[in-house]
Amino acid sequence: MxxxxxxxxxxxxxxRAPRQRAPEGRGVATTAHLALILWSLxxxxxxxxxxxxxxxxxxxxxxxxxxxxxxxxxxxxxxxxTTAGIGRYFANTVIVVGVALVLVMxxxxxxxxxxxxxTFPGNRLIYYSMLAGLTFPVFLAIVPxxxxxxxxxxLNTLPGLIVTYVAFALPFTVFFLHSFxxxxxxxxxxxxxxxxxxxxxxxxxxMLPMARPGMASVAIFxxxxxxxxxxxxxxxxxxxxxxxxxxxxxxxxxxxxxxxDFGALFAAVVITVAPVLVVYIIFQRQxxxxxxxxxxx
Amino acid sequence: xxxxxxxxxxxxxxxxxxxxxxPLTFDRAxxxxxxxxxxxxxxxxxxxxxxxxxxxxxxxxxxxxxxxxNFVGFDNYVKLFHDDIxxxxxxxxxxxxxxxxxxxxxxxxxxxxxVTIGGSGTGTVRGLRNSGFYRIVSFFPYVIPAIxxxxxxxxxxxxxxxxxxxxxxxxxxHQFENYAWLGDARTAMPASMFVMIWGFVGFYMVLFxxxxxxxxPEVFEAARIDGAGRFRTAVSLTVPLIRDNVQTAYIYLGIxxxxxxxxxxxxxxxxxxxxSTLVMPQQLFTTAFTKGQFGYSTAMGVIxxxxxxxxxxxxxxxxxxxGGRERKVKERR
Numbered sequence: 001m002x003x004x005x006x007x008x009x010x011x012x013x014x015x016r017a018p019r020q021r022a023p024e025g026r027g028v029a030t031t032a033h034l035a036l037i038l039w040s041l042x043x044x045x046x047x048x049x050x051x052x053x054x055x056x057x058x059x060x061x062x063x064x065x066x067x068x069x070x071x072x073x074x075x076x077x078x079x080x081x082t083t084a085g086i087g088r089y090f091a092n093t094v095i096v097v098g099v100a101l102v103l104v105m106x107x108x109x110x111x112x113x114x115x116x117x118x119t120f121p122g123n124r125l126i127y128y129s130m131l132a133g134l135t136f137p138v139f140l141a142i143v144p145x146x147x148x149x150x151x152x153x154x155l156n157t158l159p160g161l162i163v164t165y166v167a168f169a170l171p172f173t174v175f176f177l178h179s180f181x182x183x184x185x186x187x188x189x190x191x192x193x194x195x196x197x198x199x200x201x202x203x204x205x206x207m208l209p210m211a212r213p214g215m216a217s218v219a220i221f222x223x224x225x226x227x228x229x230x231x232x233x234x235x236x237x238x239x240x241x242x243x244x245x246x247x248x249x250x251x252x253x254x255x256x257x258x259x260x261d262f263g264a265l266f267a268a269v270v271i272t273v274a275p276v277l278v279v280y281i282i283f284q285r286q287x288x289x290x291x292x293x294x295x296x297x
Numbered sequence: 298x299x300x301x302x303x304x305x306x307x308x309x310x311x312x313x314x315x316x317x318x319x320p321l322t323f324d325r326a327x328x329x330x331x332x333x334x335x336x337x338x339x340x341x342x343x344x345x346x347x348x349x350x351x352x353x354x355x356x357x358x359x360x361x362x363x364x365x366x367n368f369v370g371f372d373n374y375v376k377l378f379h380d381d382i383x384x385x386x387x388x389x390x391x392x393x394x395x396x397x398x399x400x401x402x403x404x405x406x407x408x409x410x411x412v413t414i415g416g417s418g419t420g421t422v423r424g425l426r427n428s429g430f431y432r433i434v435s436f437f438p439y440v441i442p443a444i445x446x447x448x449x450x451x452x453x454x455x456x457x458x459x460x461x462x463x464x465x466x467x468x469x470x471h472q473f474e475n476y477a478w479l480g481d482a483r484t485a486m487p488a489s490m491f492v493m494i495w496g497f498v499g500f501y502m503v504l505f506x507x508x509x510x511x512x513x514p515e516v517f518e519a520a521r522i523d524g525a526g527r528f529r530t531a532v533s534l535t536v537p538l539i540r541d542n543v544q545t546a547y548i549y550l551g552i553x554x555x556x557x558x559x560x561x562x563x564x565x566x567x568x569x570x571x572x573s574t575l576v577m578p579q580q581l582f583t584t585a586f587t588k589g590q591f592g593y594s595t596a597m598g599v600i601x602x603x604x605x606x607x608x609x610x611x612x613x614x615x616x617x618x619x620g621g622r623e624r625k626v627k628e629r630r
Contacts, residue, residue, distance in 0.1 A: 028415055028527055029415055029425060029426075031415075032411040032412075032415030032425050033425070035407075035408070035411055036408060036411055036412070036425075036428070036431040037431075039408060039431070039435060039498075040430070040431055040434040040435065042495070043434055043435060043437055043438060043495070043499070044434060044437075046449055046450065046453050046460070047437070047449070049453070049460045050449050050452070053452070061458055062457070062458045063458075064463065065458055065459060065460045065462075065463040066460065066463045066464070066467065107335060107336040107339065108336065110331070110332040110333075110335070110336060111332065111333065111336035111337070113332065114329070114332045114333045115333075126333075126337065129340075129345065130340070133340065133344045133345070133348075135552075135605070135606075135609070136348060136602055136605075137552075137555070137556065137578075137598070137601050137602050137605055139556070139558075139577075139578045139581055139582075139598050139601055139602075140348060140351050140595070140598035140599060140601065140602045141344065141347035141348050141351055141598075142347075142581075142582075142585070142598070143347075143351065143354065143585050143591050143594055143595050143598070144346070144347035144348075144350035144351050144354060144595070145343065145347040146585075146586075148342065148343065148346065148347055148350075163339065163343065164343055166339060167339045167340060167342070167343030167344050168343070168344060170336060170339065170340050170344070171340070171344070174336070198322075198324035198325075198328070199324055199325050199328035200324060200327075200328055203328075203332070224439075224440060227442065228442040228443055228444075230442075230443065230444050230558070230559045230562075231558060231559070231578075234582075235582070235586060245442070246442050246444045246445075247444075249442075249444055249445060249448060250444050250448075250562065250563065253448050253451070253563070254566065262458075265448075265452075266452070269445055269448060269449060272442060272445050273441050273442075273445055276440045276441065276442070277437070277440065277441075279440075280436075280437070280440040281433075284433055284436065287436075287440075288432070288436065288503050288507075291500065291503050291504060291507070
């Protein structure tokens with residue numbers, strides 16, 4: 001059976017392949033490579049230009065944009081870090097994002113677990129209001145949110161920003177982890193209960209470790225989302241001592257429009273991008289797997 | 298509150314079961330209070346309550362930090378429909394929500410197709426060799442903060458010191474030697490759209506690559522044997538088969554385009570020449586936090602939310618109306 005089909009197919013393929021298919025195939029591959037290289041250059045070149053500009057003096061930046069920096073001015077980085085306050089913003093961002101990330105992962109996992117594995121009145125209602133919270137634009141809530149924080153004396157403070165980050169990252173976290181906990185086998189829960197573990201122990205020693213792959217994916221997304229958050233800090237955290245990186249960058253850039261240190265501006269951009277890029281290159285496989293897992297769903 | 302774990306069959310005869318269902322041991326009571334109560338409290342105080350309050354504030358003339366706030370019914374909305382600047386912002390947002398997703402998805406699909414079925418070879422449809430590099434590079438912008446993407450491109454577009462004009466005049470297009478891409482009402486919007494698309498494409502390319510890889514290879518095989526070329530395969534086979542991913546992508550991209558705040562704030566904080574890049578969120582933000590007109594600005598927020606929901610509804614409807622056909626094809630196969 002197989003041999004007959006092969007026999008029949010062979011001459012056709014043989015007669016066609018050398019004349020048409022192979023060159024056509026190679027042509028397609030070359031074109032594909034060219035198109036992809038073109039796009040890759042479009043992505044990389046602005047970043048390379050930024051990196052080069054970060055070593056230039058202001059005169060050089062305002063001069064010929066295509067020239068190379070006269071020498072490597074690392075003082076731009078020092079200026080950005082201290083004078084422009086990027087170092088301080090960086091520290092603030094690490095604190096806010098770090099604490100918020102840990103909190104939202106714990107709270108989100110707990111909430112998703114209860115919603116996914118227990119039946120009680122109001123379960124669906126809570127789940128759907130989380131879903132709604134995921135789709136509604138934050139802009140609708142931003143003004144009342146401002147006053148909620150003001151009344152709690154949390155406005156312009158890092159704890160206030162942290163708790164807001166947690167609240168707005170919660171729906172996504174719950175939504176994503178819900179399906180993960182739902183899929184865990186029920187027998188394991190029963191086994192833990194029979195072995196005498198209470199609800200607390202069952203969750204922390206049995207269920208949570210089993211949801212680890214899902215937790216990793218959500219944590220990556222939450223990290224990027226919170227690190228890049230712009231609206232919430234700009235609206236709710238207007239004290240320049242407490243600025244996070246994204247808003248610090250924006251305010252630095254708007255000042256730089258009038259005078260100052262363009263080399264340092266580019267250096268600040270590099271300081272902001274470099275850590276994320278390094279993390280990305282280390283975790284890119286995991287990240288792309290997460291994107292796939294989240295997106296295909 | 299009686300809590301029944303789903304895994305336990307309700308009212309089972311086993312002793313252990315009845316013991317576990319004993320209502321409110323300290324363990325279970327504290328568990329439910331902390332596990333459900335804590336996240337819900339945060340969610341209700343900081344997410345639900347502001348959304349609900351917004352609906353009320355949008356019906357008041359609340360301005361400034363004074364306590365005076367009168368109920369004015371739909372006056373704010375009436376005013377909004379006569380506010381030329383806000384209407385301009387609405388039009389810009391709608392334009393963004395149409396153009397940005399379409400271009401992003403077309404580009405991402407094209408690149409994903411090149412990676413997955415652009416490989417050379419005679420028999421089977423094969424992925425492009427050494428394409429991991431492109432995937433990694435294209436994905437870069439996704440991890441760069443949007444504000445930084447905006448700032449980088451704002452520098453690239455700057456007349457005189459920006460690299461774009463320099464490159465264009467180098468290759469002989471001297472009319473662009475000092476051209477202000479973001480300062481000219483004709484190009485400010487397309488340039489801003491380009492920046493957003495630049496930031497989005499890589500993510501959706503990776504998404505589509507995964508989706509295409511998920512298609513049964515035999516389907517491609519069959520198409521190949523039937524004599525379909527690569528282009529034909531991509532258009533009539535791949536796209537219908539990953540249709541759901543495209544719909545999801547369209548909704549996410551549309552919502553991002555209806556926001557667009559970060560990008561526009563970085564590229565043209567003031568709304569651009571003749572407000573050509575002004576978007577609703579920018580106008581909302583200034584109205585609220587610069588002018589202090591809180592009632593009026595929350596009404597803008599309600600409109601923004603309504604447009605967002607409407608957009609999602611349109612996408613779902615269009616996909617449902619055209620999707621029936623596709624499902625039948627799938628069944629026949």
